[in-house]
Every structure is written in C-alpha cells, then in structure tokens.
Amino acid sequence: MLRDIYFTVVGFLRTFGALQLFFLRLLVNSPHIFFGRFRLVVQQVQNSGTLSLVIIMVSGFFVGGVLGLQGYSNLARFNAEDSVGTFAAFSLLKELGPVISALLFAGRAGTALASEIGLMKATDQLSAMEMMAVDPLPRVLVPRFLGGVISMPLLAAVFSAIGLLGAHLVGVNLLGVDAGAFWQQMQSTLDMSDVYEGIIKSVVFGVVVSLLAVWEGYNAIPTAEGVGRATTRTVVISAIAVLILDFMITAMAI
Amino acid sequence: MQQTRSVELGTGLFVLLGLAALFFLTMQTTGSNTLAGEDTYSVTARFSNVGSLKVRAPVAMSGVTIGRVQSVEFDPVSLEAVVVFEIDSRYDQIPDDSDASILTAGILGSQYLGLQAGGSEFSLEDGSEIQFTQSAIIIEQLISKYLFSSSSEKEHE
Numbered sequence: 001m002l003r004d005i006y007f008t009v010v011g012f013l014r015t016f017g018a019l020q021l022f023f024l025r026l027l028v029n030s031p032h033i034f035f036g037r038f039r040l041v042v043q044q045v046q047n048s049g050t051l052s053l054v055i056i057m058v059s060g061f062f063v064g065g066v067l068g069l070q071g072y073s074n075l076a077r078f079n080a081e082d083s084v085g086t087f088a089a090f091s092l093l094k095e096l097g098p099v100i101s102a103l104l105f106a107g108r109a110g111t112a113l114a115s116e117i118g119l120m121k122a123t124d125q126l127s128a129m130e131m132m133a134v135d136p137l138p139r140v141l142v143p144r145f146l147g148g149v150i151s152m153p154l155l156a157a158v159f160s161a162i163g164l165l166g167a168h169l170v171g172v173n174l175l176g177v178d179a180g181a182f183w184q185q186m187q188s189t190l191d192m193s194d195v196y197e198g199i200i201k202s203v204v205f206g207v208v209v210s211l212l213a214v215w216e217g218y219n220a221i222p223t224a225e226g227v228g229r230a231t232t233r234t235v236v237i238s239a240i241a242v243l244i245l246d247f248m249i250t251a252m253a254i
Numbered sequence: 255m256q257q258t259r260s261v262e263l264g265t266g267l268f269v270l271l272g273l274a275a276l277f278f279l280t281m282q283t284t285g286s287n288t289l290a291g292e293d294t295y296s297v298t299a300r301f302s303n304v305g306s307l308k309v310r311a312p313v314a315m316s317g318v319t320i321g322r323v324q325s326v327e328f329d330p331v332s333l334e335a336v337v338v339f340e341i342d343s344r345y346d347q348i349p350d351d352s353d354a355s356i357l358t359a360g361i362l363g364s365q366y367l368g369l370q371a372g373g374s375e376f377s378l379e380d381g382s383e384i385q386f387t388q389s390a391i392i393i394e395q396l397i398s399k400y401l402f403s404s405s406s407e408k409e410h411e
Contacts, residue, residue: 039258042262043261045268049265049268049269049272050264053268083364153272154272154275155272157273157279158272160275161274161276161279162275164279178319180310180311180312180319180322181359181364183310184310184311185364188308192280195279198279199276
C-alpha cells in the first residue's frame with residue numbers, strides 16, 4: 001500500500017519534471033524555427049487557428065446571446081437591465097472568452113495535434129527522421145507548438161468580440177435595452193486591466209494546451225490504441241489544467 | 255504553389271481578424287448610434303450638479319428616448335455644468351419652457367436626462383437653452399439630510 005503511494009507520487013513527479021524539460025527544449029528551439037522556418041509556423045497557425053474559427057465564432061455568438069438573455073432576466077428584477085452590457089463584457093473578457101476558447105481549442109486543435117504526432121510516431125515517421133539525422137523536435141513539434149501559442153489568444157479575442165455582438169443583438173435588438181446605456185455603462189465600468197487579464201489568461205492557456213497536446217502526441221504508445229488514449233488524455237488534462245490555472249490567475253489578479 | 259498561397263492567405267486573414275477583435279475589445283467604442291444618419295438638433299442645459307451623467311446617455315421624454323447627451327462640460331465662468339444634447343428632429347414640437355432633470359433608471363441603473371413638457375407656445379430649436387433644470391439627486395446628500403434633520407428634531411423634543 002505505502003509502496004504503491006510512493007511509486008505513484010514519484011512517477012507523477014518524474015512525469016511532471018520530464019514535461020518541464022520538454023517545455024524548455026521547445027522554448028530553446030522556438031526562436032530559430034520562428035525566424036528561420038516561418039513557413040512551417042504559418043502552416044500550423046492555419047491548422048490550429050484558421051480551421052478552429054468556425055466553432056469559436058458560432059460558440060461565441062451563442063454564449064454571448066445566452067449572457068444577454070440571462071443577464072437581462074436577472075438584472076430586470078433590480079431594474080438594472082441597462083447593466084446587461086457590463087455583465088456580458090465582464091463575463092466574456094475575463095472568464096468565458098479565454099476559458100471556453102481554451103476548452104474548444106483543446107477539443108478541436110489539441111486533439112488534432114496529439115493524434116497527428118502520435119500517428120507519425122506509430123508509423124515510424126519520427127524514427128525515420130532521426131535516422132536521417134533530423135531532430136523531429138524542432139522540425140515537427142516546435143512549429144505545431146508555436147502555431148497553437150499564436151492562435152489561441154487570437155481565437156479568444158474573436159470569441160469575446162463575437163460574444164459581445166451576440167449579447168448586443170439579444171439585449172438591445174431583441175429585449176429593448178437602450179443601445180447607448182449598453183455601451184456607455186460598459187465603457188465606464190471596464191478598464192484596461194480587465195482586458196489585460198483576459199489576454200494574459202488566453203496566452204497562458206494557449207501555451208499550456210499546445211504544450212500538453214504536443215507532449216501527449218510525442219509520448220503516445222505507438223499503437224492505434226495508444227494514439228487514441230493520447231488524444232483523450234490531451235482533452236482531459238488540458239481541461240483540468242485550464243480550469244485550475246484560471247482559478248490561480250484570477251486569484252492573483254484580484 | 256497555389257496551395258501554399260491559399261494557406262498563407264487564410265492565415266493572414268485569421269491573424270488580421272484576431273487583431274481586429276482585440277482592437278475592438280480594447281476600444282469598445284463602436285456602439286450603435288441609433289440617431290446616426292438621422293437629423294437632430296442640439297439643445298443646451300445648465301445644471302449645478304450632473305451626478306454621473308455620461309456622454310451618450312439617453313434623453314427621455316415621458317420615458318421614451320428621443321435623443322442623446324452629446325457633451326458634459328464644466329463652465330469655469332458660471333461654475334455650472336453645461337450639458338449639450340441632441341434631439342431627433344422628428345420631435346420638434348417640444349415647448350421651450352420644458353424643464354430638464356437628471357434621473358436614475360432604477361436603483362443600480364445609469365443616469366439619463368429627463369424632459370418634462372412645459373406649456374409655452376414656442377418650441378425648442380437648434381441652439382436654444384433650457385431655463386428650468388433640476389440637478390441630479392445625490393443619494394449621500396439625501397441620506398445625510400435625512401439623518402441630520404431627524405437628529406435635530408429629537409433635540410427639540
């Protein structure tokens with residue numbers, strides 16, 4: 001029993017340490033890939049960013065719409081339905097924008113990264129590169145990691161912006177909140193630090209989700225089952241990591 | 255070659271869209287001007303205290319929004335707040351002795367400018383000034399007034 005606990009703890013610490021070293025290797029290799037082989041990064045921004053736009057925009061729009069409806073019906077009890085814009089902007093910019101985008105990003109782009117890298121490993125493509133004296137880490141992993149890191153904050157910003165438009169559509173055009181009050185209250189309440197908090201969160205989530213996806217793919221057991229497990233683990237661990245980090249960053253910002 | 259070009263184009267558009275969204279969020283100034291493009295005329299009113307009235311706050315008459323506040327400034331000579339607001343030119347029959355007051359929509363709501371119709375034969379027009387104004391009610395002042403008046407009454411008893 002004690003032995004089991006000991007090995008679990010030690011195993012966890014070893015994995016965690018290996019992940020940190022892996023992250024460092026990615027970071028060390030990032031600058032020369034970004035400046036030297038920018039094409040590869042562009043390709044990956046396309047894969048994990050541009051192709052995630054549809055899901056992000058549709059979700060953002062409806063999340064914003066729901067915020068408009070819920071905010072209106074609850075604030076109307078206090079005769080404060082004019083604050084629905086402030087309510088939606090606060091929720092979207094600081095919490096829902098970065099968090100939901102990160103969860104969707106893990107589901108849409110993270111799984112794609114993990115399974116792609118896992119399959120490359122399972123079909124011996126990574127070993128073949130090593131045989132040709134090409135290190136797969138800078139050539140395959142770093143562009144994918146950078147692509148995710150670049151895409152995620154932009155996706156979160158698109159999510160929040162579209163969400164605000166959705167809230168405006170529901171609150172102002174459907175439920176009749178005054179458009180001037182909607183924006184004026186929002187502008188007088190929010191300041192730059194709220195926007196920065198959202199940006200910082202989305203950057204951190206982008207790094208974490210991309211790192212975990214690349215890591216899980218690279219360490220997948222090279223079988224069909226192993227690749228499947230790597231994809232699942234990517235989503236599960238990313239979601240947990242994002243939510244815990246969200247709590248920590250919020251606690252630090254307050 | 256064709257494919258690389260479309261990838262680059264797509265990525266460029268995506269990054270631009272993301273940056274535009276970021277810009278929109280940072281500025282948040284867009285706002286939809288319900289009066290934009292329509293004809294308006296502007297009217298001035300002076301208040302001793304405007305509370306937290308903001309630019310773009312609604313101007314309402316009988317509860318219906320008929321215009322927007324254009325600017326809120328302080329006049330250093332008369333030591334009063336000068337509020338300039340524009341009214342939709344559809345409503346050009348407002349008597350020129352109407353009075354303006356700064357009201358609050360609900361307890362937590364934002365402040366707006368309310369107009370109360372007067373009885374004059376002449377109507378407000380571009381550049382005219384409202385004579386009768388009532389300042390914003392500051393809750394703290396009300397409370398302190400109430401507290402002090404009730405305590406002084408007790409002393410008299």
